[in-house]
Amino acid sequence: MFKAKIFIKRRRTILDPQGKAVELGIKSLGFENIKNVRIDKFIEFEIDEVDEEKVRNEVDKICDSLLANPHLEDYYFELEKI
Amino acid sequence: MFKAKIFIKRRRTILDPQGKAVELGIKSLGFENIKNVRIDKFIEFEIDEVDEEKVRNEVDKICDSLLANPHLEDYYFELEKI
Amino acid sequence: MNEIEVTLDLALKHGLTEEEFERVKKFLGRIPNYTELGCYSVMWSEHCSYKNSIALLKTLPRSGGRLLVQAGEENAGLVDIGDGFAVAFKIESHNHPSAVEPYQGAATGVGGILRDIFTMGARPIAALDSLRFGDLKNPKTKFLLNGVVKGIGDYGNCFGVPTVAGEVYFEEAYQDNCLVNAMAVGIVKTNRIAKAVAKGKGNPVFIVGSSTGRDGIHGATFASEELSDETESRRSNVQVGDPFAEKLLLEATLEIIKKDLIVGIQDMGAAGIICSTSEMSARGNSGMRIDLDLVPLREDNMSAYEILLSESQERMLVVGKKGCEEEIKKVFEKWDLQCLKIGEVIENDLLEFYKDGKLEAKLPASSLVLGGGAPVYYREWKEPEYFKQLSSIDLSNLPEIRDLNAALLKLLSSPNITNKNWIYHQYDYTVGTNTVIQPGCDAAVIRIKKTNKAIAVKTDCNGRYVYLNPRRGTMIAVAESARNVACTGAIPIAITNCLNFGNPYDKEIYWQFKEAIEGMKEACIVFDTPVTGGNVSFYNESKNHTVYPTPVIGMLGLIENVIHITSSYFKDEGDLIYLLGETAPEIGGSEFLKEFFNKVEGDIPQINLKFEKHLIDTLISLIQKGFIKSAHDLSDGGLAVAIAECCIMNRKKKIGAEIN
């Protein structure tokens, strides 16, 4: 059994309105020394499979076809044997 | 200068309709051996401050008061000197 | 960037023809540098210059009646509705970006059309979406439909404009090229109308709203090119919409107009800074000196070329009144928006763009714009064979349909006719507390606060009809949208249009375009509904599909007194049902023919425009006399479907009908 930890990150060149608004929020709290706020997705799930290589391909396919939007996002992931 | 990497994770006891929907999506791609899909937030930003202790307190306060909702979410973060 | 040597080959790569490259050299008296070439390439693209359509568009009735501005003069059409109010409205397409990334494509389409409205000082009070996709059974269609509907909903709902009407069709012809047309309607006091003009030597020029990134560079030219693998790779990153920033931009814009602090304002749509600076200058026959170093950027080391052509969203260009600079800045500060002075107006017809102290581009403003130096072409056309072939097919010997009940159920469940509340329940259609007739009826009705009036709005076009007979099909589209608003008690007063066609350099496609414009002209004259402006979207085709010619009509109707507002569904037992107009055995290009025989052929229904106008006038006078409890237009699916709809639409009461 493996646990996949996947980061879906919006490409840095693409506008992140949410990051912009949260930066505004943090500053309104009085923390002026903050910049480049980015909000991204962190997805976890378990895969009932023993062969790590097979798991890696499977997770890669899942990210590429469903979890990440190729026009806006990049992804990377770590696997943990549980 | 530090970089904060913050994980905002929905408490496991609380239903996550988004996680459920993504699980259905993955299964519809033919991957039956997947379970416990969780969608959480990953937030990054830079802090212009040298003293690590001060940075740690600042990030903690930001998470506690804004980034995480105590009713729903827990948070933990890592700091990286850049 | 400017060291790049500008050759004919580079100009061709930018989408300019050889003659157009020569024309640029004539205007400048020299070879353009790389930045200047980029400016001409995007300003003379089909999307911005309308070069292959403006000649024909000018033949449409574009003034008179209640129009306050001539079509094309301003960012949107403007119609006087009395009581000191005017309505601004327009429809635009975002087809190509939505085919690539449906959510952001549709969302930025809505954002763009909303800016066209509030740049005139009007507060948007209604939005409509006219959509066309491929076959619903195709997974790609489901992906596009979900993305587009969510994009429209998220943007409109967050911005706070009710999305109240529209239509969606599923046809094989749109498989590779979905059509996403967004319409917006706004209300403005006639003494608070803002102009998109730059004049007055020394007046400050501001860029306001979001920062500038590399979004959608070549966005304009991208929209004027067929979707092929080649364009896929060349396009730079996708434009992303921020409805929250747009709402702040709306409030700040209306405030500086109300406080009379500005000379002119224009939103930044296709071709961003170069388009707004050149169009505003040309309208005021003046020029601008701009320092690009002062433009707030989202990405580092952007070149002058990229800054001028970037299509980052939620930005406007403002020409302020000299001396009001601080007050203007204060308003934008109040709304947490950037507002930076990037230059000033100069006397002569010249745009000078500086970067790092160097003059990067020097161009006559008028040479860039539609109506100025942009080329105008008169394309040839050729009637395609399919036209006579298909319209002469005799449909009288089709096999008899025995079980009419099953037939009606089959029609009612066809994707083009069935109930669309799955879509509009994702839209907020009650924000603004003005929506009297909600989505699902013939047209949406929006009351105008502080008056006794209301307006009816609707979009219509049957692509199959226009394919089979472009002229008569377009007449039918105008007539149907007029009938739809009349059913709510409104007098049709003006239209906007979004002309979705294939490649204009293909003679047969241009024949479709020419015929459609002819049909629209005749119908608009008879219905006295002038064209207030709109949008042309060519190149809606790909390797193996060309879309049906789809001239979407956006109709505006006026209800003088809210007591005349009429909904579409049957009300009470014992009410009498009347059919107005004549019925003829016409099923050419019908939904029935498509659903039962999978055919798109035959001669489409005849139309007598004078009779249609008489029918509409009669219906409205009957409503005004208080004789009518509901009215519904017959369109896809004919009488049987219309009667069924009149019963089903009554949510509160089960009701039926007996017809002889």
Added chain:
Amino acid sequence: MKFGVVIFPGSNCDYDTYYFLKFVLGVETIFLFHKENSLQGADVIILPGGFSYGDYLRTGAIAKFSPIMKEVINFANKGGLVIGICNGFQILCESGLLPGALTKNNTLKFVCYSQNLKVVNNKTFFTNNYQMNEVISMPIAHGEGNYIIDNDGLKDLYDNDQIILKYCDEFGNITQESNPNGSIDNIAGICNKNGNVFGLMPHPERCGEPIFGNTDGIKIFESILNK
């Protein structure tokens, strides 16, 4: 009786609420911009619907730090009347004036239609004009109306009679099918222990005029006026 309608960046029902109070009900109403730090003597504060700060991060998450909110919290803690409509309800939960939290609809889709509601507590400042268990209908329009609270919190709500409105069908039955967003126990509106802070997801200001064929929303404000 003076009403104060707060404007956050991204509120979009502020003018709707203002128009309804001032021109339909004819009561004195002022706008309170979020950067101000005085309630200018308003007797009732309304946090209107909309997408404050674009509802980024979490709905209402950022609005609670606006200067005006400090004043609203003090005003509420001293017993002043506060109503949070839709996004306003989310802001009241985020700022701790009301318990629990509003999360994504279980359908993951925005929902907009006329929704039946049951008045399960008509002994409050905001609902004393309705009959007990009266079935009314109000427009809803939200993407994050799924109210959640832990078991102890829920028990508290019942023990202190803090649940005011529940989603129901046209006959008043509290059913799963009539629940538009997955809210626990079909909760649509609650108040705080003291009963002076009221949050609800439906929009009363959108059903206050006969032209819309539904005036069920008026009684919320009429309840306050003859308090």
